[in-house]
Amino acid sequence: MSEAATHSATAPVARPELLASLDPLLREWLPRQRWFAGKGRPVTGFSLVSATELLPSDSPVGLLHLLVRTHQPLTPALGALSHPSDCYQLLIGVREALPPRLAPALIGHLEDGPLAGRTVYEALHDARPADALLEALRTRADLGELRFERASGQEIGSDLVPRLVTSEQSNSSVVYGDTFILKLLRRIVPGINPDLELPLALAQAGCARVPAPTAWISAELGGETYTLGVLQPFVRGASDGWELALRELAKGGDFGAEARALGRATAEVHLALARALPTVTLGHAQMKPLVDGMTQRLEAAAQAVPALRPYAPGLRTAFEALADLAAEGRTWTAQRVHGDLHLGQCLRSPSGEWSLIDFEGEPSKPLAERRMPHPPARDIAGMLRSFDYAAHTHRPLVPGWADTCRAAYCSGYAEASGLDPRTDPVLLRAYETDKAVYEVLYEARHRPDWLPVPLAAVRRLAADATTP
Template sequence: MSETASTARAPVALLPSLVPLLHEWLPRQRWFAGKGRPVTGFTLVSATELLPVDTTGPGLVHLLVRVQQPGPNGGGGAQGDCYQLLLGVRTHLPPGLAHARIGRVADGPLAGRTVYEGLSDPRLAALLMERLRTPGPLGPLRFARTALIPDGLTPRVLDAEQSNSSLVYGDAFILKVFRRVWSGANPDLELPLALARAGCERVPAPVAWYETGGSGRGGEASTLGVLQPFLRGSQDGWQLALDALAAGREFTEEARALGRATAEVHTALAAALPTVALGRPAAEHLVDGMNRRLEAAAQAVPALLPYVPGLRAAFDAVGDCTEDNLACRAQRVHGDLHLGQTLRSPDGSWSVIDFEGEPAKPLTERRRPQPPVRDVAGMLRSFDYAAASLPQSPGSPGADGAPSPAAWAERCRDAYCSGYAEAAGTDPRAEPALLRAYETDKAVYEVLYEARHRPDWLPVPMAAIRRLAAQSAAPERAG
């Protein structure tokens, strides 16, 4: 290939030349979902030059690559997980980008050049924004926007992301780049767009996005990135809760306001998108899934075994759902709601962000209607985590006669549910069986996660496991 020819014209030669470098680099990335399993192969889905590769400056190559790995469920299925890569290409990499280096290509269309993580290069990150400013197709990619975007915004990469990559442009916009790509619309675009149409101001409205696929025969596009307003000066709910704990302050007013914000989002989603009645068959399917997850977690974490009967009782109590039970209505929800998914602005108002759901779950599952109490349960668990996150010290809750962390969390939980009831007209505590089942399911997930990734944190969900198992067993003992 000549130095001015498009790499997209030589996809057969491009991927094999990158495979040795990707084998080494991909598993080290925080957003790579297949850690702990060997990579057995790569398949190129698409290759697009966002900036042509030549000898005069950097190039930017957009790749969708499917990665084959052995293991249960096959990750993204039999074909493997699909990842979005934005590779910078230079003849010589400047010292300031040494941390982004992937490696030097030995052969193929990029032979002799160095490839690197393109989002780390401000020049290439600015180019990506320029593509969003000028909507339209580019090869298999399509760029769209809902409003004018000013130019000249300086980009910077956020380091906090785990499953995706995010860039902030001039403290005005934030671009989330989805690394693991699923077929279909990502809820982090789909739901904020629906909420914007419904006039809900609790969620930043998408300004632009880009996607691939979806052409012909009704195929659905796959979301690759979403640009939204950056809420400058806002603080996330998790850090605010920790600050309150550290100062020995209550957090009930904030929790009540968060409950109202959650209810407003749920109400708007129910108005904008279809709702369904679960009914007994769907409720039984829901319970079966919870029990299967419990059994798998107990096999992996033996500490759960003594509590399995009580936890199973919490799930089985949901079997009374019927189609005329309003609590058993299902709708689109956030799917992964916790304190870290909320932001409070300087004027005190709360926003809800990150509607992607749990990234490890298939997209079809994340887009499935769920009872709203699933989100409520996630937030209730988040208050428990906050209360357990700070070591005890003078002046903190539980020290020198101050309220205990458990009591602090319980008051936050009550305030949150009360705020939700004020805005929604229905109190999530009015259907304790469904709420307890979802909270139990979340705690079981947390036990498995902590045992695998953060063993020092395992006592936090285990305390909830003991409480929830005892609550479910109490009626049996009373009888």
């Protein structure tokens, strides 16, 4: 993406003073957002990448669409030396003053610049700007570098009341009349995002386990395409798998049948992805960088988290065993996978059908890495770890709950795919170990009280060289 400002609208958006006037407000507001990835490092400046006026800023309610690149020090040791960092999608509402209902959305009051005297705020809290986004998708609008596209044969009704989903983490979502949900990606990178790419491929493959994209927003910048948002059908009355599992735990219910059904759903998605997109064979040469990456992540995590160090030798055997199998001539089939599968990425409809959502992968990883093929065991390991997490949220701990769910999930997967993940224990253990190591590092940094959960798994995985 070019560092030069790319302006796509008339005054005041196209005037360079706009970003200068927003700068002090954004430095305070942006780091407080849950989706901001640069926490812990000061923001030293911004570059305007793209600016589009979606609603006139001199009207009672204005809407500015900005792509803004932050500048942050690479490391604290570099002090004020700042380098371009992440690019964020911002939707800025503009009003004379905010009504009380929009007070939580306040970014600040502009004292100078082209919008001097106006108030700016997070626009997604406001119905009028949210309506403007849906209308642009409905009409397939082209605004500057922004492209609002709609799938062939898909219709979008009008007069759908918007509401902001408040539980988002790495992105933002707006539900329209319990009919559609628009997911807006916050950290923007070049290339098609898997959260659009994979559901489109699955829709073309006839897989009903993933809501098919109805429409999407993209930007054309510097000869590259950037995915900005995806509109999909909203599953009314659905419960996500995490909430459902915790509910069953709380009332002493059995989650085994649901875990089995979820295993079948996962297998159906994997089979459809393998039909729709190329698969590759991983032999010794291909497995070496994969195993080396797992080992390097373990070493880095052990350096950062002292509690992990006693288990590192045992954990390393999981990766060594996989490398040994590859050296002996064993091969594996790799394909596109979900990449960040856990109970919270699964929805059960009121009719009992499971769907998989949020195919973005781990947002902290580069897009090219998120689009790499992996054995399906990567997704399976993520779900097995999620059952373990759910079990540990309940007190007292219910003995055997997670083990029952893990077994049922694998059995359901085998029913739909013809292949039981447990028949390749070395591969599954390596992926589950890699996931548990990631969890240890995450919890140590962000939720120290949760650290015992992955450490319990680490103890089991370090002690067991063959059984997942």
